[in-house]
Amino acid sequence: DGGITQSPKYLFRKEGQNVTLSCEQNLNHDAMYWYRQDPGQGLRLIYYSQIVNDFQKGDIAEGYSVSREKKESFPLTVTSAQKNPTAFYLCASSQWGNENEQFFGPGTRLTVL
Amino acid sequence: EDKVVQSPLSLVVHEGDTVTLNCSYEVTNFRSLLWYKQEKKAPTFLFMLTSSGIEKKSGRLSSILDKKELFSILNITATQTGDSAIYLCAGLIQGAQKLVFGQGTRLTINP
Numbered sequence: 034d035g036g037i038t039q040s041p042k043y044l045f046r047k048e049g050q051n052v053t054l055s056c057e058q059n060l061n062h063d064a065m066y067w068y069r070q071d072p073g074q075g076l077r078l079i080y081y082s083q084i085v086n087d088f089q090k091g092d093i094a095e096g097y098s099v100s101r102e103k104k105e106s107f108p109l110t111v112t113s114a115q116k117n118p119t120a121f122y123l124c125a126s127s128q129w130g131n132e133n134e135q136f137f138g139p140g141t142r143l144t145v146l
Numbered sequence: 147e148d149k150v151v152q153s154p155l156s157l158v159v160h161e162g163d164t165v166t167l168n169c170s171y172e173v174t175n176f177r178s179l180l181w182y183k184q185e186k187k188a189p190t191f192l193f194m195l196t197s198s199g200i201e202k203k204s205g206r207l208s209s210i211l212d213k214k215e216l217f218s219i220l221n222i223t224a225t226q227t228g229d230s231a232i233y234l235c236a237g238l239i240q241g242a243q244k245l246v247f248g249q250g251t252r253l254t255i256n257p
Contacts, residue, residue: 073155075150075248134191137188
């Protein structure tokens with residue numbers, strides 16, 4: 034089945050620890066995106082990548098890092114520098130081009146204790 | 147700063163009612179307006195609107211874009227309990243292909 038997978042679904046970490054969220058897609062999409070969703074604030078863009086080995090900061094990149102070594106994978110690391118990391122994280126992908134919608138993965142809920 | 151605002155933030159209606167969800171935007175290099183439905187986890191795509199005044203329909207859902215007033219609406223007729231969800235609208239920035247999302251409207255349909 035084609036789609037986007039994110040793992041894990043739920044993640045608990047202690048304050049001060051880095052944590053990496055996984056995002057994999059087998060849709061052969063060029064572009065991949067990471068969003069954060071907080072209650073009442075919709076989705077905010079963290080990082081996005083249009084092509085392998087290239088990525089750009091979104092609106093709230095501070096405290097996060099990404100890599101895009103393979104077309105199908107776009108992992109997100111939440112570092113200890115992120116002041117309020119508890120949130121729902123969504124990964125998305127799309128074919129490059131303005132006429133293509135983004136498809137979303139099921140999300141990872143991160144709770145920092 | 148790019149901004150998308152949805153209203154109302156929350157709406158509760160009875161099954162069978164018709165609802166209208168609103169989305170206004172201020173997005174530089176605007177390309178399109180997208181609507182998504184989010185039930186539990188992953189938002190699912192509903193519509194992409196690029197041209198002004200052309201209604202898009204899918205069953206009981208329809209949407210239209212007004213590029214002069216920077217506004218879009220999503221209509222749902224004869225609502226069903228399965229329509230209960232958060233509805234998100236987003237502006238697509240041309241070139242960068244970034245989406246700027248609104249806060250979402252939480253729609254609850256009571257039987």
